[in-house]
Amino acid sequence: MPIQEMTVWDTAVEVAQGSRNRYGGATTLERVVVRLTDDDGAEGWGEAAPLMYITKETGSDMAATLRGATPRIRGQEADELLAALDDAADFTGLGAARTALEIAAIDLAAKINETPFSHVFGGHKRTSVALDAPIGLLPPDEAVRKAEPLVDKVITTLKVKSGVDAEADAERLVRLRERFGPGIKLRTDANGGFTPEEALWFTDRMVEIDLEHFEQPVLPSEEKHIDVFREIRARGMQVALDESLFSIDDARRLVDMEACDIGLIKIAKFGGPRNAWEVARVFDAAGKSALLSSPYESYIAKSAGFALALSLENADRAHELAHLLDEEPYAAWSHSISNGKFTLADATGHGAVGIPARVEKIARTTV
Template identity: 30%
Template sequence: MKITAIEIGKIAIPLKTPFITALRRVDVAEDLVVKVHTDDGHTGYGNAPATVVITGDSHESVAAAIRYTIGPKLIGRDIDDREDILDTIHQSMVHNTSAKAALDMAVHDLFGQRYGLPLYRFFGGRKTRIASDLTISINDPAGMAADACQAVALGYRHLKLKVGIDPAIDFQRVAAIRQAVGPDITIRLDANQGWKPKEAIRLIGRMEDAGLDIELVEQPVAAADFEGLKQVTDHVATDIMADESAFSAKDVFRLLAMRACDLINIKLMKAGGLGPAAQIAAMADAAGVGCMMGCMLESKVGITAAAALSAGKAVITKNDLDAADLMAADPVRGGITYDKDHLVVPDAPGLGITAIEGWQPLKD
């Protein structure tokens, strides 16, 4: 099974409601989807959304990296040489992690097809179902409380609240939601780098004193402020999770060595795909630190890949893989399915994806 061609295309999927964080607002998910073809008629799929404010990758930069730098090095390569192909992908250029992730997951998809192996089994095969939270976008307290109640009515038991714009209102947001959903729903916060260290300590402490029962707080401070992240971790009882601070295995090694956080959020678009993400999971496991499997606004292609890794690894105990469920349509045939707040991984070889409706090839 040798790679013969790589196609790059785009899909656009409206969201059910706007996705609003401290960093951005998205109304329509526009994702690049690559198709990697082989000489025996197989196609591997990969996915990369543009997340300029987090990864620095735009659609144009992802397409250019695949088309002109990384992709040409893969033509003629045998899928059986998976490790060498992954090395080629990740050593072809620095940064550009979203482009690398798209090709990496397509190669893994083909490897699974080559041996008739579902990817979740390739990564360990521990589960066929994983629970995910649902993201509640930033809004006024009453609006977020209403959205949270709607999510609970749909069957979600874990909610991830976007905060980080105004600390005073953030407290009101969380308090309103806790009152609305009651004590049995798990609440996680994602500040998206929105607070200063001392500000985060005061606010999280206030929430603890008020008995709001927050499971974890994700990336309370700026991504580069490892010392500030450690300061928050050391001064609150609530678990602190690194997200934007934890891109590469080297980042995670530094975080673990500093004991700067309690949890690591793994995302394929940050890590550069399933290969590096599995390395991060192994490193965290060796250090006794748990992980969450997260996502950007990937289509079901990327979500299926992320779910496969999570379903295989015991160290990944939490999931934020709701992106495909935030979308108003599903153009992807095959892949994961949602059962209320659970994702069911496919038992078909590779990613189990057979087609994508509305895929439009990009012109050179």
């Protein structure tokens, strides 16, 4: 059935982000929520957040672009929209806006066709994935106190921030290892905050405590960043990359240069789930890992990331899909999180729906 209506909410909430990284902690989060409704009343929900410190688009930019596309979208079938998504608007520099629309269109098409969201990726290969939990730039004892209830909930992987002070960052991780022992996996993300010398010193300390992987040790602007990544791997530490990965060409180059073991997949960076899937497949095909990350969005975007994670060949990593903020949920989902796992529900589409009254409460504008 043709799409009859598209509703776009430009939302913003004040938050106290608990997992502070070297960029600082978020105080305001912008997210754009999209609902497509067809003539039969079926709804497809999408969402994306402009990625802080990474993209330059704002929630207002996203919302304005999507609202401008409404006349071109209205009257199309969901499958038609997906076949010519870039005809709807100029999404140059607006990957998050494109992502929100594509998630909604895939969700609507899947509901109409009575298939899960993962159908667009060839179908899911499992029904659950392991999850990690975040620990920010905290003093060692505070990091342990934050981790204890997470471990009690059977979280077995902790993602610990670093990249500000190599010695203090190392001490935080050593203290966590001493407290929880070898049964907990520890990974760290420096967000490119180290110099090459600091990154190599830090690597040697972390090899001693069996760190799972070291994410973005230095920024891609560092002249010899590829050499640094290779040297870290040569010293026995796996490397994950985020700030170095923005396109399928980046993925191919990093794999071909043997610069990493894991690619961080934030769907909005690639302009939508289908592009993100193609990037993830580069790592999958090379026998490496693609790790889904959705740190700022609600259940809607997390469910899309979950569907992609379920469709990967390689399932050896905990995904970053349970970093939930302390806020009133404005969406609901049919999936479940328990015992450190995200488990699939029997649902068509991505399994999440917005709660309009709650979305309205945090919307700056609605059209």
